[in-house]
Amino acid sequence: PKRIFSGIQPTGNLHLGNYLGAIQKWTQLQDNGENVVFSIVDMHAITLTHDPKELYDNVLKMTATLLACGIDPKKSILFQQSTIPMHTQFCWVLACTTTMARLAHLPQYKEKSETLKNVPVSLYIYPILQAADILLYKATHVPVGQDQVQHIQLAQDLAVKFNNTFGDTFPLPRSLVNENASQRIKSLRDPSKKMSKSSNDPKGTLNILDTPDALMKKIKTAVTDCTSKITYEPETRPGVSNLVTIHSMLTGKSPNQICSEVEELDTGKYKLVLADLIIEKLTPIQEEFSRLIKEPAYLQEVLQDGREKAMDIASDCWYEIQHKIGYTNDV
Ligand code: TYM
Numbered sequence: 001p002k003r004i005f006s007g008i009q010p011t012g013n014l015h016l017g018n019y020l021g022a023i024q025k026w027t028q029l030q031d032n033g034e035n036v037v038f039s040i041v042d043m044h045a046i047t048l049t050h051d052p053k054e055l056y057d058n059v060l061k062m063t064a065t066l067l068a069c070g071i072d073p074k075k076s077i078l079f080q081q082s083t084i085p086m087h088t089q090f091c092w093v094l095a096c097t098t099t100m101a102r103l104a105h106l107p108q109y110k111e112k113s114e115t116l117k118n119v120p121v122s123l124y125i126y127p128i129l130q131a132a133d134i135l136l137y138k139a140t141h142v143p144v145g146q147d148q149v150q151h152i153q154l155a156q157d158l159a160v161k162f163n164n165t166f167g168d169t170f171p172l173p174r175s176l177v178n179e180n181a182s183q184r185i186k187s188l189r190d191p192s193k194k195m196s197k198s199s200n201d202p203k204g205t206l207n208i209l210d211t212p213d214a215l216m217k218k219i220k221t222a223v224t225d226c227t228s229k230i231t232y233e234p235e236t237r238p239g240v241s242n243l244v245t246i247h248s249m250l251t252g253k254s255p256n257q258i259c260s261e262v263e264e265l266d267t268g269k270y271k272l273v274l275a276d277l278i279i280e281k282l283t284p285i286q287e288e289f290s291r292l293i294k295e296p297a298y299l300q301e302v303l304q305d306g307r308e309k310a311m312d313i314a315s316d317c318w319y320e321i322q323h324k325i326g327y328t329n330d331v
Helices: 016-031 052-068 086-095 100-104 107-114 121-136 146-166 212-220 238-251 255-261 267-292 296-325
Strands: 004-008 036-040 076-080 141-143 174-176
Touching: 004 016, 004 121, 016 036, 016 141, 016 238, 036 052, 036 296, 052 076, 052 267, 052 296, 076 296, 086 121, 086 296, 100 107, 100 121, 100 146, 107 121, 107 146, 121 146, 121 296, 141 146, 146 174, 212 267, 238 255, 238 267
Parallel strands: 004 036, 004 141, 036 076, 141 174
Antiparallel strands: none
């Protein structure tokens, strides 16, 4: 049977890259009646340094944000990763089946470790924990942005390895990446980098909770080039193409269709059109967020209920794993 799983780190604020790359797809799958499980991955969020005073607040903020974006706890299982101990237990089992060499190749590890003097072990095994998340729910499809595809590939490899060693257990999880723009959303200030929360220039990142004014300013000052026409050429015109990608993912129209629709506009005018579109999309989400964030008891109840449902699936799978690997032979 088909099962969708995905996760997101509890950062204080969702950015448009997260929304367009992943969350929008999550809500579509949910609304199509798929069997969906989503996790707020607080264990992944402590990989580098973090502030314990903020972590749980951020989990609740992310819960409110996801609900505001359209995740419906009646249709989706939404839970906090650290409340299901089998993720960690299974992570160890999977760690025993892979090699240092395999992990060292992963681009995200390479990039991040280069910027650190002392590399924590967690950064290295991060993708194994991610594979454990996915396989524990026997997920068949994983909706993510382009930047996570290699991690899903590792989860596939680990599933194959486990199945070959211990007997058929896991379906191979496939990543689902938005087809309209297989590009990742780039920073508005530096289109050679992905849009991210930790980017050096915060003006390059559009946050879901930014005021309309802030959104407008950031889009107006987005880096483009000396050509005023709107075209979609990610290699040679990364700045403008990034705006078209955002537009395309927001509307479901192809980049080429958008370029022909805005043929008359120069980049300055085009930015205003796009900014209006983004503000129109985000305003209702922001209103719903403001309402929900005042209801922490409700948010906790949603997570508690999600935990119970996730636990049912995870404990069945963990029971099976324990038998397959010989931790137990009880029947
Ligand atoms: P995270 O929290 O960094 O991002 C959440 C989702 O947002 C997507 N995304 C983007 N998509 C397009 N353009 C961008 N600039 C951009 N930035 C972020 C990400 O691809 C992701 O889908 N390791 C994962 C969390 C995770 C997970 C999992 C995902 C943990 N376990 C199991 C799937 C399955 C992460 O850090 O995502």
